[in-house]
Amino acid sequence: MAHPEWPAELPRPERDSWQTQLQDSRQKRLAEAGPPGWARRFSSAARLVTLSLILSRNQKAIFDRFYERDCAGGVRLFWMPDPTTDGWEMLSASGETLLDGAGNRLLLSARWLCRFGDQVPVESIVGQVEFRKRFNVVVLP
Template sequence: MTVLTWPPELPRPLRDRYQAQATDPRLKRAQDAPIPGYRKRYSNAANGVQLSLVLSRLQKGVFDTFYRDAAGRGTKAFWMPDPTTDGWPLLTPGGKYLLAADGSQVLMSKRWLCVFGDEPPSETLRGMTFTKSFSVWVMP
């Protein structure tokens, strides 16, 4: 089975709408003492991430087709660039950009294995752009 890839035509998610939350892999132990105790419920757990994209009409069509047809309305896994890492420049310990031999910046690369979240994507129309808000589960 081939895993889908996030469409490269789509822009980076909005930074001010990004929100991530780890899934709690613990199970609280039943006890009478007032101090809580926990044990592991799972060895690994997915992380939930809320994302929003500002899209042109053409990009909205790309997103809708990817979600509806390629990802089976959110039922299939896909690779997505990690918006907190992918494409960001590497820095030296002194805080300067790390440069390649040709003088270009060296960029980090990272991707997530995801599935769409529990709710289908929502959409807001603002002027000539669409804001798509959705969640993904990032697999461990």
């Protein structure tokens, strides 16, 4: 069974709430004397990402359906565009936008294989007609 794809109708995450952290793959070794040492506990670490989305009522329904049905209440793996890379312009070393032969901008593409993290999505109302969904994902190595 193929992994579900993050719905294209959903907006990019808010910048203010964005937070990422590597999973700690170290194990502390206690010494009888001197400073503690560290050893690898496992060889590849996941990335833990906290984010939020501002959604219209329709986008909220799309998110809820994706979480409940497509991801089985947040337990299935899914593909998500990497918000820090996917869709951004490709730049030259001098910072100029790169173009193809027809003059179209070249865009970067990247995606994550991830699952919803420990925190289930939290919803709040923003203004009169929008919703904020806060949640975290575990990005697999």
